[in-house]
Amino acid sequence: MHMHFVWVKFISNTPKCKSTVSPWYRSIPPVNSLILTVGTSPYTGFHYALEGGTTPPLQDVARAVANKIKSALPGWLGGGSTENMVANPEPIIRSETLSMRNGIYDSQRLGTFVAISPDRRLAALADNLGRVAVLDVNSGYIIRLFKGYRDAQCAFVQIFDTDSKKPQLTSIKEIRRAIFLIIYNPKKGLIDIRLMQRGTRVAVFTATKNGQLLYNSCGLVGAEKNYNHKKLNMPEFQCVLIDPDGKLKKFNIPFYYSLEGEHLQRSKDLHVLREIREIMKKEQLLSEESKNEIIQKATNFKTLEIRKHCMDLFIRNTNMPSDVLTSCLEIFWESVEKESLNSQVQETKNYFAKLALLIFFFRNINDDACVGMEGIVEKVCEDLKLTHTKNETNEEDETCRAFHLLEDDSCILERLLILAQENNFKEYQPRVSFVDNNTSSYKEFMSYFVFDKTSEVITLKPDIAAEKLDNLAANIFKSIIKLKDFSNLTNVVRESHIDSKEIVKLVITHVMNMSLDEINIELIENIIEILFYLCKVTEDATNINYNDISPWWQNIRDLLVEMRCPLKSMIVAMACKAVASLFEGKTTGREDAWESVTKENAKWGLLIGKLEDISVLSITLMFKGTFKGKTLPKLSVEDFNINLKYIYTRGKGSVTELIAKWLCSMGVLPEAIIANELVDLYSETDIDTDDESSESAQLFLVNSRAYVDDNQNLFKWLSLLRRQFPLSTLADYIIANMCWEYAINWQKSMQANENIKAVLHCLKHISNLHLRLGLFSIIWSTYIKHSFELTCRLVNKVGKLPKDHLCLQDLGFNSEHLKSFLQVVTQYLRDFHVCSTTAIDQEKKVIKYEKIWDESMPSLVEVAQDVKNVDNDILNLNYQISCTIYYQCHFNVKFPKALDTLFDMDYQYLIEALVGNIAQRDINMKPSGKMVNPRMKFLTKLIRAAIDTITCVNSDEANLLYNNEDCLLWMENITTLAELWNVNENFVKHQYVVGLYHMGYDTLAQTVVGSVADPEMLLVPIVAITIQRLKRNLEKCKNQPEWIVTVPPQLYKRLQNTTLDVSIPANPSLTTTMVILQILLSQVDKKMSTETSTNFQNIHLAELIVETCEVLIRRNLG
Known part of the structure; x- marks a missing residue:
């Protein structure tokens, strides 16, 4: 920090002199520019130019101001004319003399040339005696002196240890660099390159005589706005040589020339790797000459790390021929075998081994001739002590084996496919991009697998994105399905030492992504055959004990439970069941096995049965029709993408909840649901018509039968669901869930009072009084109570119907919606009170569901029926409160503090006491x-x-x-x-x-x-x-x-x-x-x-x- 002082003196009549000091601070010091010169006396001089130049003395400033005032007076006094004035001549710019602080003196030496290094730390000085001196600019000492270079021309070249010529500014400090000095003797035509870190000679060679060495140490100047400033601003060519005929020649100096020992070898390998990369960039399709050149250069690698980088480079290249990849891999494998064994060598060895096995698998499933691959695969298996035996298949068994679905499964599948086609079933389809095999070769395929030295088999990475996994599954399935003989899959997967379960999962994944239009009997039989030969690789899949459950197949069943589409999961489950039955036929030939169904077969049967039910549900929920006749409000619902896992995790009421959402989306009346249940009930069983309840049910059916007859397409699907889920589709259960859906949607948009009216309409048609009473209580405490309390507080404070701005501020809706809300709430509490007084005489019914769920959270119906009964007196007082404010707002009657004046007890206590959130008091009606x-x-x-x-x-x-x-x-x-x-x-x-x-x-x-x-x-x-x-x-x-x-x-x-x-x-x-x-x-x-x-x-x-x-x-x- 520099401080400048300006002294100002004021002269007064008193003999005393007053002075002040005015300090001025600047944030940075003044810039001193160092100018390095060569010549004589001194031989080298250090000159400094100070920022801003010298300040003119005070007398010069006063004189200049006086001259300006004098010349302007005639104009001010009106006696002058601008036409007669003569223009002043241009001022002469005074030159500044550079001050030399120090220099290097040599009376016999004359400096002829100077070049500064890019980092401004070194300078090359040429003189008339044929010497080239290297000067440390910061210290001012000459650190190197080279002889025998008369009329020399010098230049510096800075090289970074990175692939990019212009590295990023953020990482420039972490990258190693080297500075080389280039000395050109134009008379002899010699070029000498020296490393400045040690001063050693890197290279010397002849060039054209009488040329000119051009040195450029400046980057791009005057760049456009879109220029990338994140990279180091360096010239494209730091140094070039111009021949007498005008040709330009650049200098290519590898970074490894600046290294020694191990680092030198690695740098040489990096240089060779860059050359290989340049060859691959120049040619899209490599010629034979380029192939041979790449293979020849690959033999020159000495370090393990660069060999591995080279293979990564080949794998990332989409146009790399298989023969080049295989040849280079064999070269690297042989070189690794000669290395002394340590952890790094073993890791690299394992990498090359897994790479060779994956390439072998990839080329086989793409029906590519694996010429030359057998040798390296055998070497890999021998070195890693992996079994390398081909499975000798029994041709007689293979020819007589039939790959088709079991008879019962075939009938179920045919029925569901007909239903899906009838309802235009379109399940969720992920976006899968099918990449051509030539463009996907090795690049993405290798990136999906784990190269882990501890595992005997190659597995997929666990964190693959869903979209990428779908693409991999599509490519592998597309390649396998094109094979002429699927039986070779067993040997290919076994020799490749890839986990067969991973390939099975990929096949299943692709089947799940296919549309139903692509799936037919022929494709299913091909899938069965593919799965059979893939499973033959491991004994875990083939050895199935009669009374045991196979963990291998159980893992596949768990996978199918989580798949998106239940219908396609069922198709895959049927195919897997057919494959498992083929293996059971060989292992369950016991004479004492009198049972016809094994445990494994039973597990598949249970899974297929559950998937069948969920498939019917999924197909039914795709029906979008228009309910004819009077309707409830139609709710907007998202598309139903359900699977077996969704039904498992959501618990017992999940099926009923989905059906209720589906019916609410079409505005189906609860009367129609009850009428459809009665129609199905009467068509299935004979009911005694003398019973009073039966007579009332028949009367109800007569009055509501038209809803069913006018909407036969809709209730055909609902009746189908009743056959699949006879307990979850009871009318009371569905209507109870419809009440909940309308209450949820009312809370989302409280201005839509039609939804809360629909809740009341549905509640009236629930025959189970305890269920109805529980729903009254739950819906009140969850959704209505808070808004009702705010409404009471506002109306009681205002004393009449509040204005719109008050309603919007406190409630979120205007005064008209307030009156409508109070009307519905009053009706709600009236029905609530009536139900509370009549439900006591009825016994609670047992809630039952299908046995899909072993243990789960209680459903809405179970929770509602078990709700504790409310206090009738408190409910009665809440109804009185609702009537009071509703009538007051409807007629806009002014009555201040109505709830405080007309009731003995605090209305807020009564509202809280209804939901049991407060201690009970004695109430006198x-x-x-x-x-x-x-x-x-x-x-x-x-x-x-x-x-x-x-x-x-x-x-x-x-x-x-x-x-x-x-x-x-x-x-x-x-x-x-x-x-x-x-x-x-x-x-x-x-x-x-x-x-x-x-x-x-x-x-x-x-x-x-x-x-x-x-x-x-x-x-x-x-x-x-x-x-x-x-x-x-x-x-x-x-x-x-x-x-x-x-x-x-x-x-x-x-x-x-x-x-x-x-x-x-x-x-x-x-x-x-x-x-x-x-x-x-x-x-x-x-x-x-x-x-x-x-x-x-x-x-x-x-x-x-x-x-x-x-x-x-x-x-x-x-």
Whole structure:
């Protein structure tokens, strides 16, 4: 870090002088450029040029500024003209003198030439005395001096120990390098190359006289933006020689010239390896001359490592001829045998051995003549002490042996193939790229196998990617199937010492990747024959004891369980069973073996049976139809790619779950599923029709049979599944899983309330009440409870229907969806409560599944049926809470803190207690006294809001007609809530009649007023409303004086003392008013006498009003 100081002085009137120091820091030191020169006095000089040059003195700066101001004054004062001004001459750039710090002095020596090495550490100096001196630039010492080079031209060449001429910048520090000095004598035409690390002469040879040595130490300058800067920026040719005739000649110096001993030999081998690579790059198809040259160069390798690299190079090359590869491999093997044995030699030996065996196998399965391979294979087996005996096959046995499926398996396969063709079965097909054998030779094939010295057989690598494994399987199967005689496979695999199980797995893998259109009986028989001869290689597959299970074949069965397509897994299992039976025929010839099925055969039969079931399921799930008639919401499901392992791991309910998803994707109704089950049940067995349950089932079938008849294609597949899985396809099990699927999809999109409605629809059709009750509880606690709790909290806080932005913020859906959600939840809790009260009388049914699963996690049906029963009182209170906020939001009734005001207990506790997440408290269903008035007030608002839903269809007085269906429905709901709240039913009827009479719906009020239990209490509000009606009638009367005279004085005085209520209809009917009062008075007379009544004044007033109305009607004043 350098610090520059600028001294600034200020002169004032005082005799004192003030000065300040202003330091300025820079992040890097000033750059000093070293310039090396040769000549005389000194012979070599070190000159330095400082960055920025010298700073002009302060006087020069002040003078320059003053001149500028002076020349600009005329223009500022307006007395000058730019036209008369003469342009200033260009300033003269002052040259800088280089300062020489030191030098090398020799009065008799004159330097004529200097060359700097690429790393700037060395310099070659030529002089007039025929010497070439090498200078260490950093220290300033001459470290080498070579004589006898008059008029010499010098250059440096930097060589890296790597294949690339320009190594990566990230690894440049880790790569070894060497610097060579090239000295050219133009008069003699000699070129001398010396290594600078030791100064030794590497090579000297003659060249053209009077040439010119060009030395370039700079890389690419002015490169484009797409130039790769990650590599070292070096010139393409560091040094070239120009002949007098203009030809350019480059220098090729191998790196090994800089090494000694073992490193020298390795470097020489690397150089030869590069030459072989260059030959292979130049020619795509090698000529005979190139082949011989490569083989000749391969004999020159001395190090084991380079021999191994050379074989790797041959294997990676897609165009390497087999004869060259074999010849080089034999050369390397013979050279390795001559080496003294150690760990490295043994490892390389093992590598070459496994390589030879793999090449032998590869060439044989590709039907390539293995001329010259037998010798090296025998040497390898002899050296590694591997058995090398060919299997002598019995021709008579081979000719009489038949390779075909067993009879029972053939019938099963034919049936399933017909089903697959009928349903256009298209299973998952992986992408397999079939590579031509010529292009895939050795390159990828060798990379898939393990070259492990500890194993006696060659195996595949365990971490091969699935796509690469599929390609390898495709190439090997394609090669084997082209062979004319499959019986040679046994000898080929045995001599190659490749694990036959690996080849069997590859064959199976390719069969799994084939489409069903390619699979036929002929191909299956070929597969059986191929598997038979592959299995003959090992005794583990051929020696099958009568009462034992073969571990070898068990491993193949475990592999088939995990395969993707169950149908093709079944085909392979049938082929393997046929092969195993051929081997059993030779080993199970015991006289005392009276059983017809061995353990091994039984294992194959069980596996094929399970694969048959899963194949039928897989084929069925591919059916995509349209359900005709009323449907449930159609759920989007992914394609069903199932196998036996999937069914095993997912447990007992996996088949039912898949069928439920399949049916939900088409929106099939639960009624149709039950009807199909009943149709199958009645067609299979004779059922006693006298039983009550049978009669109800037949009635249900009559009402729902149309669904089955209209969708025969769909239910044909469902009936097929019922025959394969009679327990997993019970209607209750399927519908229970459909409930779960719709609940899951509702949680994903809560705005789709149709899904939760579908849950309710499905739950109603589950006949097992304990299963239904358990599903009610599980679905509530898992999916609905949280949203319901948030909704209650929001509505209770707002006191009415929340605005859209509040709903979206807290719930994720708008206010309209909130009302729809509350409607469904209220219905859900109502059905939940009904089911909870009725399920107690029914015994639990035993849940059964097929014996595919030995042990597994419990299914949804098992979990649901074992759910602990909920507390009916808590469930009842949750239903009341749901009704309260639903009715409040539906009518948008403003009632602050409704859940806190209308219930004795905290609503949040009640919601948590329903799912058992909190300690239970004692609950009293009878409300306290302080709840009565708030509840009556709330019910009154709901009744008035329900009456507002009435619409007038015909306004003619003679034929008045109203649409009150919604009102009656809501009055039924309000009455139910009042009963749950222990509010008297008469209160609801009173408020209903008063509301109807208040709004002018007299004809509707007439139908209800007669059923009122306490007419005397109802008379008070009816009379008050009637007074308002008379006041409105007076306003509308055209002859008001006569109207006033007609009305009795005490009644008119009552009218004058009453304030007008504008909510009363403007044109009241005196006729209907009189009728309602007469009905009410007659009810009062029946209940009690007028004299004993405490409300006799209102009764007399009502009678007076009736008489007045009759007079007004008679005089046409009403």
